[in-house]
Amino acid sequence: xAKQLGICSVAYEEPVYIRSGVSxxxxxxxxxxxNGLFDYVADDPMMGGKTxxxxxxxxxxxxxxxxxxxNSELASGVRYIVGGDLLGQGIGTTFGVEEFxxxxxxxxxxxxxxxxxxxxxxxxxxxxxxxxxICVTSSHFASAEKEFRTPLDYGTQRPECATWTVTGxxxxxxxxxxxxxxxxxxxxxxxxxxxxxxxxxxxxxxxxACMAPAAADTLLRHFKDFKSEPKDYDRIITGDLGMVGREAxxxxxxxxxxxxxxxxxxxxxxxxxxxxxxxxxxxxxCGCAATVLAALILPKLRSGEWKKVIFMPTGAxxxxxxxNEGKTIPGIxxxxxxxxxx
Amino acid sequence: xAKQLGICSVAYEEPVYIRSGVSxxxxxxxxxxxNGLFDYVADDPMMGGKTxxxxxxxxxxxxxxxxxxxNSELASGVRYIVGGDLLGQGIGTTFGVEEFxxxxxxxxxxxxxxxxxxxxxxxxxxxxxxxxxICVTSSHFASAEKEFRTPLDYGTQRPECATWTVTGxxxxxxxxxxxxxxxxxxxxxxxxxxxxxxxxxxxxxxxxACMAPAAADTLLRHFKDFKSEPKDYDRIITGDLGMVGREAxxxxxxxxxxxxxxxxxxxxxxxxxxxxxxxxxxxxxCGCAATVLAALILPKLRSGEWKKVIFMPTGAxxxxxxxNEGKTIPGIxxxxxxxxxx
Numbered sequence: 001x002a003k004q005l006g007i008c009s010v011a012y013e014e015p016v017y018i019r020s021g022v023s024x025x026x027x028x029x030x031x032x033x034x035n036g037l038f039d040y041v042a043d044d045p046m047m048g049g050k051t052x053x054x055x056x057x058x059x060x061x062x063x064x065x066x067x068x069x070x071n072s073e074l075a076s077g078v079r080y081i082v083g084g085d086l087l088g089q090g091i092g093t094t095f096g097v098e099e100f101x102x103x104x105x106x107x108x109x110x111x112x113x114x115x116x117x118x119x120x121x122x123x124x125x126x127x128x129x130x131x132x133x134i135c136v137t138s139s140h141f142a143s144a145e146k147e148f149r150t151p152l153d154y155g156t157q158r159p160e161c162a163t164w165t166v167t168g169x170x171x172x173x174x175x176x177x178x179x180x181x182x183x184x185x186x187x188x189x190x191x192x193x194x195x196x197x198x199x200x201x202x203x204x205x206x207x208x209a210c211m212a213p214a215a216a217d218t219l220l221r222h223f224k225d226f227k228s229e230p231k232d233y234d235r236i237i238t239g240d241l242g243m244v245g246r247e248a249x250x251x252x253x254x255x256x257x258x259x260x261x262x263x264x265x266x267x268x269x270x271x272x273x274x275x276x277x278x279x280x281x282x283x284x285x286c287g288c289a290a291t292v293l294a295a296l297i298l299p300k301l302r303s304g305e306w307k308k309v310i311f312m313p314t315g316a317x318x319x320x321x322x323x324n325e326g327k328t329i330p331g332i333x334x335x336x337x338x339x340x341x342x
Numbered sequence: 343x344a345k346q347l348g349i350c351s352v353a354y355e356e357p358v359y360i361r362s363g364v365s366x367x368x369x370x371x372x373x374x375x376x377n378g379l380f381d382y383v384a385d386d387p388m389m390g391g392k393t394x395x396x397x398x399x400x401x402x403x404x405x406x407x408x409x410x411x412x413n414s415e416l417a418s419g420v421r422y423i424v425g426g427d428l429l430g431q432g433i434g435t436t437f438g439v440e441e442f443x444x445x446x447x448x449x450x451x452x453x454x455x456x457x458x459x460x461x462x463x464x465x466x467x468x469x470x471x472x473x474x475x476i477c478v479t480s481s482h483f484a485s486a487e488k489e490f491r492t493p494l495d496y497g498t499q500r501p502e503c504a505t506w507t508v509t510g511x512x513x514x515x516x517x518x519x520x521x522x523x524x525x526x527x528x529x530x531x532x533x534x535x536x537x538x539x540x541x542x543x544x545x546x547x548x549x550x551a552c553m554a555p556a557a558a559d560t561l562l563r564h565f566k567d568f569k570s571e572p573k574d575y576d577r578i579i580t581g582d583l584g585m586v587g588r589e590a591x592x593x594x595x596x597x598x599x600x601x602x603x604x605x606x607x608x609x610x611x612x613x614x615x616x617x618x619x620x621x622x623x624x625x626x627x628c629g630c631a632a633t634v635l636a637a638l639i640l641p642k643l644r645s646g647e648w649k650k651v652i653f654m655p656t657g658a659x660x661x662x663x664x665x666n667e668g669k670t671i672p673g674i675x676x677x678x679x680x681x682x683x684x
């Protein structure tokens with residue numbers, strides 16, 4: 001059973017494990033600082049599909065397939081797929097997972113969806129609803145630009161504060177079962193669920209500014225609910241705030257008297273070499289935090305280099321319609337605590 | 343803790359209650375057979391908003407507000423809002439719930455979302471993650487037509503098999519606490535989670551045909567997992583198959599040797615008088631099953647007229663993009679078992 005903490009958090013008395021993670025990315029993602037750490041690199045961003053959306057479907061399918069192959073002894077026990085993507089009506093995920101023919105819960109949390117999936121997934125495992133389940137999220141540079149901004153063919157100039165949607169999919173196998181080799185798994189020990197936070201920002205080319213207030217809101221409540229402080233964590237990891245959003249988050253936390261700059265990292269900043277790769281403020285998308293979790297964060301937690309981290313993907317809640325109708329872009333951030341299983 | 347049944351179902355050992363439900367609908371919905379049963383009827387389909395989307399937001403906000411007012415003694419314990427709608431990136435819900443400032447899990451399951459929300463919501467209550475939480479879904483005729491089909495101004499002719507998206511929102515307060523007045527609550531005793539089922543149908547004007555195979559798939563697995571049969575339920579209630587989808591479901595079940603026609607009802611068929619109201623095959627949308635649950639189904643379960651029913655909203659997983667790219671329209675159906683708390 002889960003233990004409720006404060007108004008927004010739960011802690012697990014029995015452990016929930018991330019038994020395995022898989023990252024599938026595009027060529028550009030593998031040309032960044034994380035070169036060589038991904039499970040699969042697709043040179044063709046369409047992966048043989050006829051449309052960008054079919055390309056995204058193929059990334060999802062590849063991530064889930066590889067995860068099942070890597071965990072063949074657990075795969076038969078998988079009871080749910082829980083996940084989502086950035087596209088309208090979740091078509092990136094629907095057509096990516098349909099052929100696995102497993103019970104499916106579709107989610108939407110914008111770029112925070114990997115945090116939402118790990119939150120709900122771990123709650124379901126903890127509740128005994130599943131011994132094993134899969135969390136999967138994806139994004140695709142071309143399908144996302146088409147969905148949210150302007151057709152790629154326009155060649156629109158990108159301001160410095162814009163982020164670059166990661167082409168990739170990350171999939172994770174959650175289980176309540178202790179692994180034979182303890183260090184092969186990472187534990188999810190707690191969750192702080194995000195609220196929608198709206199500072200009135202309306203610039204869809206500056207997602208960092210839209211999401212930073214939500215990140216600060218979740219982080220402050222997390223410290224309060226868990227009676228913890230930054231030094232209790234080896235790293236505080238946001239999803240895709242990018243360089244502009246990171247500065248805003250650090251500033252918002254300082255205003256509350258909390259300094260996190262020495263241990264904060266952002267998956268979007270880790271993903272690309274922004275100058276060399278011209279990605280401006282960093283990477284973004286549901287696939288960003290998920291692939292960096294599989295490629296970089298889980299290995300460091302497995303090895304014990306990091307004992308305990310906050311993993312907090314952030315999402316900007318807009319659609320083309322809401323943006324064109326002049327609505328604000330609220331943010332949300334879903335936090336999970338990940339620990340070395342030493 | 344939940345007990346796993348078969349490969350797709352869970353049963354709850356401790357009860358989860360729907361303590362209260364609220365329905366907010368438009369004028370046309372209240373002119374149908376369920377006239378007078380709704381909690382609130384909005385004569386203005388924009389509810390004071392400037393756009394159809396703002397109208398939908400207002401329906402959501404009204405439903406959640408009324409639910410909290412009706413349950414003021416429980417409202418302070420609400421830990422999560424779980425829900426979604428049909429619009430891209432869930433903007434119907436986001437801007438509807440943001441001002442409640444509660445931890446939020448956004449879902450997407452097309453018109454099955456109310457079933458998905460009750461499934462995940464009941465799992466979270468059962469897990470002890472929340473004593474109380476709110477499930478909410480919505481749809482809006484005008485915002486949905488704009489999102490999925492053609493602008494209303496075109497006056498496109500609607501084939502007989504088309505359904506009419508319900509303008510409305512239904513909100514439910516789930517709780518693990520036994521109510522003082524037993525009969526004031528309805529119990530959720532089990533869940534069978536839907537898989538994506540794709541028969542290759544591509545007609546977005548015939549959603550019933552897209553969704554019926556998924557309804558049959560979930561229903562067959564439900565009977566198997568729970569070792570139950572149709573006569574164990576007073577009603578088997580689908581979300582919005584409409585008249586075409588109902589016939590397809592009855593036929594698919596007959597092919598498996600199971601007759602459900604004497605106890606099957608469909609929220610979409612209940613909602614409108616199709617001839618008088620020119621709604622063709624019936625009502626549809628995330629708001630259809632949810633408002634009929636609050637207005638019709640919960641009262642009959644409370645009174646004991648019905649002791650046990652299957653509530654199974656169905657969803658058609660398409661987007662404007664996937665439809666225009668020639669993709670199929672797969673279906674999904676999420677089933678919850680609702681029982682009189684006698």
